[in-house]
Ligand code: FES
């Protein structure tokens with residue numbers, strides 16, 4: 001794998017030094033912010049339009065729709081969409097709405113079909129979006145059907161993920177958006193040969209940025225997760241790299257502790273860390289020693305105080321491992337159950353209460369510390385996108 005930035009083992013040693021010295025990589029200033037950023041409908045609309053309407057974000061892993069005609073539907077911040085695998089192996093995204101009189105074309109969350117058929121007057125569309133049938137066309141009149149296909153959104157599959165810009169007139173260039181460093185980092189992971197063994201969405205009464213922030217946060221672990229995550233991961237220790245738009249950081253796991261006193265020499269400490277990638281605008285990709293975890297956070301289409309979080313467990317297919325299918329299934333099921341338990345019992349209640357707090361009339365300004373590096377990058381970069389016109 002081509003290295004981007006300092007070699008990984010060197011970055012791990014930087015994290016180990018931080019652990020020894022009770023330090024962490026830090027931002028150059030603290031940042032104040034206002035509670036309205038999480039409650040104001042006008043700000044939320046600007047975010048939907050200037051962020052999600054302009055830049056690519058991940059909607060799924062390609063393995064979730066492997067065969068031609070496989071599709072899923074999804075509420076994006078600006079459009080309700082259908083994402084469907086094409087006969088040529090590509091992926092297209094359409095607004096989930098019939099071009100006749102606007103009925104919801106596909107109700108199912110997931111499925112496989114040869115064509116989309118409207119429940120209202122039974123017009124049908126090919127999976128490439130072309131209008132195929134107008135029912136009782138001898139009575140309907142003669143619209144120009146070539147302009148009546150489903151409305152398509154810019155879509156690209158790259159690094160195993162499906163990316164969409166939530167605006168029909170936009171263009172998509174995932175490599176350009178990721179930038180040289182992050183594009184090279186992701187391509188080194190071979191994510192396109194892995195599979196999403198589990199994926200689930202959670203609709204939460206919380207602003208998407210409060211949720212995204214919690215999953216870039218290495219500062220809360222010991223306090224919010226004392227009996228779960230904190231048993232495995234150190235709190236507030238990061239070896240951090242800022243790539244301008246995106247960033248990544250290494251956090252040491254507790255298994256590294258034997259090397260605090262002892263010199264590890266040049267042995268690999270890759271098993272003793274978690275590496276987190278923030279992909280602007282709304283994803284956290286966690287690289288664990290033997291798998292990946294993707295977390296995405298999407299604003300609700302109208303309500304600033306709601307969002308959808310999706311979590312995916314991305315793992316090597318059983319054929320690429322030494323495991324039996326049974327063992328492989330058991331391993332990832334168990335892993336998934338642990339993740340769900342922490343989310344539901346620990347993170348979600350805390351974050352719902354944060355959201356509630358933001359609605360207090362005199363909540364007052366709040367602050368991000370220098371140690372909250374990834375959160376600083378997330379805020380800096382979303383503010384940049386919102387400052388454009
Ligand atoms: S609204 Fe779809 S066929 Fe009439």
Ligand SMILES: [Fe+2]
Nearest residue numbers: 214224225347
């Ligand atoms: Fe947490």
